[in-house]
Amino acid sequence: VKIVPQVTAENEGFWSAAKDGRFVLQQCRECHRVWLPSQPNCPGCLSTQWDWTPASGFGRLISFTTVVHPVHLAVADEVPYVLGLVELREGPLYVSRIPDVSEESLQLGQEMVVRFTPLPDGNKLPVFTPA
């Protein structure tokens, strides 16, 4: 993986937790709703008081694709690679590289679990693999 995320005030907690091997969601202090991707407020009650809270790290694979044709130089030597759409156990959808698999071994609906893969800037990327 060669593309790094731009860290912002809103996503910093996600990436710093990932660096420590933790997969986290935003959670509202008022109504306890969880969400991802990061945003400045709770979509349930609009509270701006929230925490990064540990997630189960499990989800269900609801789609996947093998990218054969690279659309950027950064991934030209990584194709073919597999991307999945994971419905996290807590509800939000998460786009994930699925490393070290061919799509023939995947089943729609199967259980997935998070692990962490290094990024070139020293951070880590949470990715999901078959549980």
Add this chain to the structure above:
Amino acid sequence: VTAKPVPAIIGIGQTDFSRASGRSEWQLAIEAIAAAAADAKVAPSDIDGIVRYQYDNVHEGLVARSLDANVLFHAQVGFGGQATAAILRHAANAIHLRQARIVLCYRSLNVRSGVRYGRAERSISTDDGGNFVASGPRIPSGDMVGPHGLLAPGQVMALWARRYLFEYGIREDDLCEALCEVAVRQRAYANNNPFAMMRDRPLTREDYFAGRMISTPLRLFDYCLESDGAVAFIVADANEFSDSAPVAITATSQFLPPYGDAVALLGTAQNAEPHRAVSKRLFADAGLRPADLDVAMLYDATSFMVPIGMETFGISEPGQAVHDIKQGLGYVTKPFINTSGGHLSEAYIHGANHVIEAVRQLRGTSANQVPGARSALVACSSNSAAILEV
């Protein structure tokens, strides 16, 4: 007392569609606008409203200069191709409210010879350490998805396709047969269409399945073209411009649900209930049923947008479009879909070429004319839609 305004498209114009226009986007826009004004029988300097795609590099100030026009109403619609029918909605509202008399809409792009939307160069930057950096909330290519390698809309649509298989238990082979049918039928339309980039390039079923895989399950011919060109149209009161072959804008809709901006992936699927509710209201506003449509121009950045779009708009029931396409719905039985060849085989003018094909059908001047066509849907998913009638 004057009659209530009837917003209508009174003129259409375009340039040639090509891989390398050799002209600026500004010049292309003006060529299309001049053609649309001539078709509408209006003086370009009498244009007093402009509604355009937020993505267009040719802003309304440049157009006002070029036309020597005094503009009383102007607006932009965001999120790329979602503007397709939304610009008609805003133009029609301006006519309803008499905030302008002659409203111009246009889209001009050199996205084949210039910055290509199918690639990720416009969204991935490099930092001081030489790393590639994904930034912003956009999906694809933003900070949460770019590092994984989700970089282009065509990859998102591949994920849409397999999510659809999962939700409805459809076999991938059956989906691919339906997508092949879409690609081959639209190419056949393009082969009749003098404006189409693929006019001279037939496509068979064998060619389709021989196309290289781009992002599974989508192959080369499931993807739209990249094009240089421009399209313009003019919206005004049909009562005032009855000599300009007006095509009435009967009803319009927009929809922006959570995560519905740009190429949506993290929200509800486009044939889900919230989306269908918007299309039901559109048809109710028009006093039509989906089965009454003669023509449907469905935004087709990939072939998969055709079956999912059929389900969004009630042309097919959810989970049924693959079956219906194989039965000939859209090609043998009405509504006839993407009769210009669409983005797959005419050109990719970001939806605007779909609008002018709908107008040609309702004027009886399409290269693939549906006999007696009276009503047309133009839509970009549920995000924007319009029903046009004569």
